[in-house]
Amino acid sequence: MIEVEHLTKYYGQTPAIRDVSFTVERGEVLGFLGPNGAGKTTTMRILTCFIPATSGTVRVGGFDVFTQSLEVRKRIGYLPERVPIYKDMTVDCYLDFVARLKGVPSRSRKTKIDEVKTNCGLHDVSGRIIGKLSRGYTQRVGLAQALLNDPEVLILDEPTVGLDPKQIVEIRNLIRSLAGKRTIILSTHILPEVSMICDSVAIINEGRIVAKDSISNLHTGRQMRITLGVNGPPEKVVAAISSVEGVGKVAELQRTATGVRLDVSFKPGADPRPGISALVVGSGWELIELRPEGLSLEDIFIRATAEEGEVEQ
Numbered sequence: 001m002i003e004v005e006h007l008t009k010y011y012g013q014t015p016a017i018r019d020v021s022f023t024v025e026r027g028e029v030l031g032f033l034g035p036n037g038a039g040k041t042t043t044m045r046i047l048t049c050f051i052p053a054t055s056g057t058v059r060v061g062g063f064d065v066f067t068q069s070l071e072v073r074k075r076i077g078y079l080p081e082r083v084p085i086y087k088d089m090t091v092d093c094y095l096d097f098v099a100r101l102k103g104v105p106s107r108s109r110k111t112k113i114d115e116v117k118t119n120c121g122l123h124d125v126s127g128r129i130i131g132k133l134s135r136g137y138t139q140r141v142g143l144a145q146a147l148l149n150d151p152e153v154l155i156l157d158e159p160t161v162g163l164d165p166k167q168i169v170e171i172r173n174l175i176r177s178l179a180g181k182r183t184i185i186l187s188t189h190i191l192p193e194v195s196m197i198c199d200s201v202a203i204i205n206e207g208r209i210v211a212k213d214s215i216s217n218l219h220t221g222r223q224m225r226i227t228l229g230v231n232g233p234p235e236k237v238v239a240a241i242s243s244v245e246g247v248g249k250v251a252e253l254q255r256t257a258t259g260v261r262l263d264v265s266f267k268p269g270a271d272p273r274p275g276i277s278a279l280v281v282g283s284g285w286e287l288i289e290l291r292p293e294g295l296s297l298e299d300i301f302i303r304a305t306a307e308e309g310e311v312e313q
Helices: 040-047 069-074 091-101 106-120 135-147 165-178 191-197 215-220 234-242 273-282 297-306
Strands: 002-011 014-024 029-033 055-060 076-079 153-157 183-187 200-205 208-214 225-231 247-255 259-266 286-293
Touching: 002 040, 014 040, 014 200, 014 208, 029 040, 029 191, 040 055, 040 153, 040 183, 069 076, 076 135, 091 106, 091 135, 106 135, 106 165, 135 153, 135 165, 165 183, 165 191, 183 191, 191 297, 200 297, 208 215, 208 297, 225 234, 225 273, 234 247, 234 259, 234 273, 259 286, 273 286
Parallel strands: 029 183, 029 200, 076 153, 153 183
Antiparallel strands: 002 014, 002 055, 200 208, 225 259, 225 286, 247 259
C-alpha cells in the first residue's frame, strides 16, 4: 500500500533523512519510532505531500507522491502533532468546513460527518466551540477531520502527546478500532502503545532506518539474550562464556552453592547457544538452565538507536 524507496531530504546542506526505504502492506499498522530529530516528522510530511523530497520515490496505493499528489491526498488522512484546527469554530462547523475542502459530496456530507463523530465519540460536543474543549476532545476532532474523506491510509504523528492517562487510553482504543480497516502509520514516543496497537515497527535514527520488522520477530528475533545456569566455578564460568563467539555482555545474576546464574546477551545476528552448550559440557561443568529471554521493545529501541549501521531484520 505504501512503498518508500531511497528517500532523502536535505534542508540546505543538512540531511534530515537519508536513503530511507520501507513498505507498509494494506491493512497493516506500522509503528514509526525514533529519537527527537531522527527524521520521523520529515518522512511523514513527505508521505502526505506536505513537503517535497530531495530524491527518492514514494507510492501510496500505486500513485506517486510527487507526480500524482492529488490522487495521493484523496487516499490519505493526516493527523499532525499540532492539530490544524480553527478553535473559534464549533465542532460541527469545523467538520463541515473540512468536508467541503476534501470534496465530500454534498449529498453524503451530513452522513459522513455523523459517522466520524460516532467513531470519534464527538456527538456530545457537536455544538461546542473547539477552543473550549479538553485536549482529549481536541485530539478526537483532529482524528475526525483525518477520517472525513474515508482514507485508505491514516498517518498519525504523536496522537496522544500531552494527554492525561484516561485520554490516552481513549485515543488508543479509538486507533485500535481502526486497525485492519485502514493502513496506519503511527509515530509515537510511547513504546507500550506500539506494542498494543501495531503489527510492525520501523525505527529511524539520524535520518536512516536502522530496524524494520514485525513486532513478534523483533521481540524473538536475532538480538536475544538467555538466562544461563551452570554448576561450576563462577569466575571461570563467566570468563569462559564471555569468550564464546557471538556473546555480547555477560552479567552475573546469582551465585549458588554449586555455581552461578548469568544473564547473557547476544551480538546482533548471532546465536551462540550451541557454542555455550559445547563449552559447558566440554569443561566438565553441569548445564542446569538455558532459557531464552526475548528483548522488550524498549531494549530493541535503545540498541537500534545506539548502534551504528543498519540492523534491519
